[in-house]
Amino acid sequence: MLYPSIDKLTAKAESKYTLVTIASKRARQIRENSAVQVDKPKSKKFVGQALEELIEDKLIHDTIDSRK
Template identity: 70%
Template sequence: MLEPSIDDLQTKIKSKYTLVTIAAKRARQIREEDKKVLVDDPKSNKYVGLALEEIMADKLHVKNDSN
């Protein structure tokens, strides 16, 4: 079972596509660049799980490029 749940994640980021894209990019950053995880006491051992936890903790946001 995915934790945090997709329903909970979509309260933070509405679009599933955007959610997946942000989580994948952040997971890649953590893995390749040895970036520090932005949440205290993460539950996940996997990079995507860590990225999803960061989203739930409001550490990652969608940047709006509205003109």
Template identity: 65%
Template sequence: MMLEPSIDDLQTKIKSKYTLVTIAAKRARQIRETEKVLVDNPKSNRYVGLALEEIMAEKLFVKEDSK
């Protein structure tokens, strides 16, 4: 089973694998509860896949702290 989008592609959007997994899991739970997806014509039929597609489409991102 291939993960689509790939981890390498996803890490161009969010550098930390830990942050990527955390955001995707949290968003997957939100999608499950609301059934609202931020991308048009998603390819995945699984909640985590939908969350990852949203990250690739730059609908989800990490706000950097300004120091």
């Protein structure tokens, strides 16, 4: 079983594509010596750590409505 689950993650972002963009940007920041905001991450990989931050509401992202 994957942690965090995709169902809970998609509830945090508008789409899977947005989720991928958010996670990849944060993973790059973590890789470049940024501290992980989760106390004891379950994942050893940067993308997994970024997703854990998102699911625990440690990572905030802004939405832009392009329909205007």
